[in-house]
Amino acid sequence: MTDLLLAIVHHLIVFGLAAVLAAELALMRPAAMSPPTVKLLGRFDAAYGMLSLAILVVGFVRVWYGAKGPDVYLHNHAFWGKIAAFAVVGLLSIQPTLRIAAWQKGLKADAAFMPPLQEVGKLRRLLLIEIHVFALIPIFAAAMARGIGYGAG
Ligand code: HEM
Secondary structure (H helix, E strand, O other): OHHHHHHHHHHHHHHHHHHHHHHHHHHOOHHHOOHHHHHHHHHHHHHHHHHHHHHHHHHHHHHHHOOOOHHHHHOEHHHHHHHHHHHHHHHHHHHHHHHHHHHHHHHHHOOOOOOOHHHHHHHHHHHHHHHHHHHHHHHHHHHHHOOOOEOOO
């Protein structure tokens, strides 16, 4: 039962993360930038931070308290591939998060605040890379769930 509940919550958070990333990509366009969009980006990025923390906690709870036990994952290359991809996504999200937070300050100081459009374009490219690395995570997950990659010592 614990394993089933963890799996359900894990999947719901994963879909939430994918939705938030897609929303951020849709909003992060130089041509569509406006003060309300900056505000929305701030909200989505806060949700993204909370969901990332939640998947980290639920993911590791699954490793330790899931039906298979930790050894199955900790000795699996695909598991570590998944964790590495997750870490890369986290690293790629640092700059967008810092800039989106700075924009919120700009918006508080001036209701007509607009971020530099060149910066918006740069963050859009970063988000695109982030989403592609994110897509690797379920690929690793499907492999590890089937024992592919097991035997990492
Ligand atoms: C640190 C973060 C994470 C940890 C520790 C973690 C851990 C796990 C564990 C232990 C399972 C169970 C596999 C099994 O049934 O044997 C699992 C399944 C899964 N995870 Fe994660 N996960 C994390 C993040 C993510 C993220 C961010 C995604 C999606 C982008 C994701 C997608 C999946 C999918 C799709 C499955 C189901 C695989 C299948 O049954 O075919 N996980 N994860």
